[in-house]
Amino acid sequence: MTGLRQDGLRSPRPPYRPPAPQPQPRPLGAFALLGALRRNPLECWARPHFEQPIVEGGLPVGHVLLVHEPAAIRHVLLENTANYQKDRLQRRVLSAGLSDGLLSAEGEQWRVQRRALAPIFAHKQVRDFAPAMIEAGKAMMERWLGMGDDAEIDVAVEMTRLTLDVLERTIFSDGLGRDAESIRLAMKVYFAAIGKISPLDLIGAPDFVPRLARWRARSTLRFFEAAIDEVIATRRRLLAERPDAAPRDILTLLLNALDAESGARMSEAEVRSNILTFISAGHETTANALTWAMFLLSQSDEWRERIEAEAQREYSGPVEGLVDRLVETRAVIEEAIRLYPPIAAISRVALGPDQLGDKRVRRGSLIVISPYVLHRHRLLWDRPDMFDPTRFLGPARTTIDRFSYLPFGVGPRICIGHAFALHEATLVLAMAASRFSFALKEGARIWPMLRVTLRPENGLPMIIRRKAAPPRNDARRLETSAA
Ligand code: HEM
Numbered sequence: 001m002t003g004l005r006q007d008g009l010r011s012p013r014p015p016y017r018p019p020a021p022q023p024q025p026r027p028l029g030a031f032a033l034l035g036a037l038r039r040n041p042l043e044c045w046a047r048p049h050f051e052q053p054i055v056e057g058g059l060p061v062g063h064v065l066l067v068h069e070p071a072a073i074r075h076v077l078l079e080n081t082a083n084y085q086k087d088r089l090q091r092r093v094l095s096a097g098l099s100d101g102l103l104s105a106e107g108e109q110w111r112v113q114r115r116a117l118a119p120i121f122a123h124k125q126v127r128d129f130a131p132a133m134i135e136a137g138k139a140m141m142e143r144w145l146g147m148g149d150d151a152e153i154d155v156a157v158e159m160t161r162l163t164l165d166v167l168e169r170t171i172f173s174d175g176l177g178r179d180a181e182s183i184r185l186a187m188k189v190y191f192a193a194i195g196k197i198s199p200l201d202l203i204g205a206p207d208f209v210p211r212l213a214r215w216r217a218r219s220t221l222r223f224f225e226a227a228i229d230e231v232i233a234t235r236r237r238l239l240a241e242r243p244d245a246a247p248r249d250i251l252t253l254l255l256n257a258l259d260a261e262s263g264a265r266m267s268e269a270e271v272r273s274n275i276l277t278f279i280s281a282g283h284e285t286t287a288n289a290l291t292w293a294m295f296l297l298s299q300s301d302e303w304r305e306r307i308e309a310e311a312q313r314e315y316s317g318p319v320e321g322l323v324d325r326l327v328e329t330r331a332v333i334e335e336a337i338r339l340y341p342p343i344a345a346i347s348r349v350a351l352g353p354d355q356l357g358d359k360r361v362r363r364g365s366l367i368v369i370s371p372y373v374l375h376r377h378r379l380l381w382d383r384p385d386m387f388d389p390t391r392f393l394g395p396a397r398t399t400i401d402r403f404s405y406l407p408f409g410v411g412p413r414i415c416i417g418h419a420f421a422l423h424e425a426t427l428v429l430a431m432a433a434s435r436f437s438f439a440l441k442e443g444a445r446i447w448p449m450l451r452v453t454l455r456p457e458n459g460l461p462m463i464i465r466r467k468a469a470p471p472r473n474d475a476r477r478l479e480t481s482a483a
Contacts, residue, residue, distance in 0.1 A: 015386040016299050018339055019447055020376075023047045027057060040457075041450045042344070042372065049370075051378050054359050063365045065356060068374045070403035072356040076348060076367055077403075077411035084348035086413070087366060100269045101277030102416060113270065116257040117416060120250055126419045128248070130319070132169040133424045136162055137431045144436060144464055152441060155294050155460040159287035166286075166424055167279050172231060173249035179227060186224035191280055193221060225272070232271060250278065278417065284453050285342040286421045289407075291460050293336035293429055296387050298440045298462065303332060303389060304433070311434035323423050329430045331392035333422065337407040339387065341371035342453045346409055371406045372454065380404045438462045 024046035028036060036043045048055050053069030067073060076084050085106060099105075102113050119125060140162050144153065164187070168176065176183045232255070238246050239255055246252050254271055258264070266274070297304045306328050314325045323330070346369045354361035361367070376384040380401065390396060408415035415421070432438075440446070441461035449457035 015383065015388050016296070017385055018296060018299065018387050020339075020385060021045075021448075023050055027055070042448055042454070045370070045373055049373050050376055050384075053379065054357050056359060063362050064368060065359055065361065065365055066368050066370070066373070067356060068369065068377050068380075069357060070380070070401045073369055073374075073403045073406070073410070075354075075356060076369070077346075077409065077413070080354065081412055083351050083354055084367060085351060087347050087349040099273070100267075101273035103277050103281055112259045112262070112264070113266070113274070114412070114416070115261070116259050116266065117254070117274065120253045120257065121416045121418075121420055123419050125253075126423050127323075129170045129420065130323070130423065130427065132173065133166050133427050134319075134431070136165040136169055137428045139165065140428075141431065141435055145466060147464075149465050150463055152461055152463055155438075155462050156287065156291045156456055157459060159290040159294075160283060162290070162428060163283040163287045163424070164279070167282055170420075171250040171275060171278065173247045173251075176227075176231060177234070183224065183227045186220050186227065187279070189220040190224045190276075191283075228272060228275060229268075232268075232275070251275070281415075282417050282421065284455075286424055288340070288342040288453050288455050289333060289337050289421065289425050290428060291456060292340040293333050293425065294432070294438060294462070295440070295446055295456065295460055296336055296339070297332065297429075297433065298438050300387060303328075303387075307332060307430065307433045311430035315430065315434055323426050326426050326430050327393065328389065329433075330422065330426045331389040333425045333429060334392040334407075335387060335389040338375045338391070338405065339385075340448055340454050341375060341407045342455075343407070343409075344372040344450050344454045345370045346406065369406065372450075374404060374406060377404070435467055436464045437467060438464055 021040070021043045024043070027033075027046045027048060028044060033044055049066055049068065053067075054072060055066045057064060057066075067076065086104070100109075102110065102117060105113055140158060144151070144158075147153070164184075168184075232251070235246065235251050236255060239252065254266070254274060257266060297307060310326060310328045314322060317325065348367045350361045350363060350365040350367065352363050356367075375381065378384065381404070391400065403410060408418040408421075439462060441463055444461045445458070446460065447457040448454055
């Protein structure tokens with residue numbers, strides 16, 4: 001059980017219960033289920049899913065097991081991965097059709113890529129990306145300063161812009177070239193078009209059947225892909241001619257990545273697909289984590305004060321190790337993605353029969369693990385629907401079962417960008433909280449909606465105000481880190 005403060009006491013103020021649909025009293029019938037899936041898949045979940053370890057059934061087609069029990073999850077995602085493959089729909093939706101990228105590759109292609117790409121996202125390397133993350137945060141706040149006091153912003157839009165900026169600065173640190181603005185515009189169209197789930201995807205039509213959204217945007221898609229190819233080719237030339245002059249960003253690391261076993265480099269298609277995969281998998285997810293964290297802070301005076309105090313204290317210390325010292329800020333992010341995990345379902349298809357607890361797995365069974373349900377499961381969490389970041393502080397954190405908390409998945413296919421995302425979100429939340437105060441716009445109704453990722457249905461409108469005095473040494477430290 002989790003939820004006690006590190007000192008063993010309950011929060012002094014009553015904890016906040018953030019908005020979420022009430023679970024249905026019992027699992028929905030096929031007709032109601034299809035309707036809820038179309039409206040908002042979060043509304044499909046029923047009480048048994050939050051109360052029982054494994055529930056059978058779900059979609060009207062095929063055999064489905066909804067698995068929210070740590071030992072069974074461990075079995076599927078870690079111990080017997082050879083029997084469980086990512087299912088087609090999840091691959092299409094999450095990987096945006098980038099079939100050569102890490103998110104959707106399988107078998108040997110995935111193994112070779114994962115080995116080669118792992119060092120790019122290792123903790124040590126991620127720390128080197130911190131200055132670029134801080135720079136992007138500064139650019140966002142400079143824009144906010146220009147809006148004047150009491151300006152209204154949509155935090156969801158702002159955070160999406162920020163996370164794209166961070167990826168641009170860490171992947172292509174020497175810029176996107178002459179056409180940067182047109183490339184950014186095309187990128188928006190690109191991800192909007194390929195991220196849309198077409199009815200053809202649901203019925204499993206092969207990739208060569210054109211999807212309407214993609215077909216409509218085809219000239220923009222072609223322009224964008226060609227522009228990215230051009231940026232890659234330019235860097236490749238630089239690496240061949242003057243390797244010392246090339247920046248040490250994700251693009252260089254990717255082009256230099258070697259498979260330790262075979263010594264092979266990635267193909268052109270794999271390099272391009274992985275760049276697009278990182279942008280696609282890394283921007284909306286991290287933006288949602290930040291957006292939900294900002295929302296939760298706006299509803300809790302206690303935690304807002306704690307985060308502001310921590311940010312002001314820690315930003316006046318050295319930039320090195322800053323994220324490690326922002327302990328409470330990180331706990332707020334972790335609690336935000338417990339309550340609102342950006343990826344709300346992980347699914348696998350069984351290649352052969354197996355056994356999970358007292359349930360039989362058949363060949364072709366669909367295993368669905370929803371971090372959203374798991375993180376609010378009555379058997380696993382204390383006061384699961386309450387906002388309480390102390391769960392992630394001190395000794396309380398060590399009581400959380402590794403297989404009860406899966407915002408980034410677990411096992412060999414765990415999110416490769418998880419350290420990157422937590423680093424970025426912690427830095428940016430602390431920066432924003434130390435410089436600005438945020439208040440939810442009066443009358444705004446915030447409601448979680450699952451559309452590929454879990455986001456506030458109508459955005460997050462907030463009124464921002466610059467804080468009277470910037471924290472001690474803050475400006476100097478940020479200048480230093482940006483140098
Ligand atoms: C808060 C932010 C993020 C969340 C919640 C998140 C969540 C996830 C989850 C749950 C998976 C596993 C899916 C499965 O097992 O079926 C995953 C995989 C992946 N994520 Fe993330 N992610 C985030 C940020 C990022 C970032 C910043 C990047 C890259 C820059 C990234 C790149 C990937 C890739 C490439 C995979 C596939 C890994 C593999 O299959 O080997 N993600 N992510």
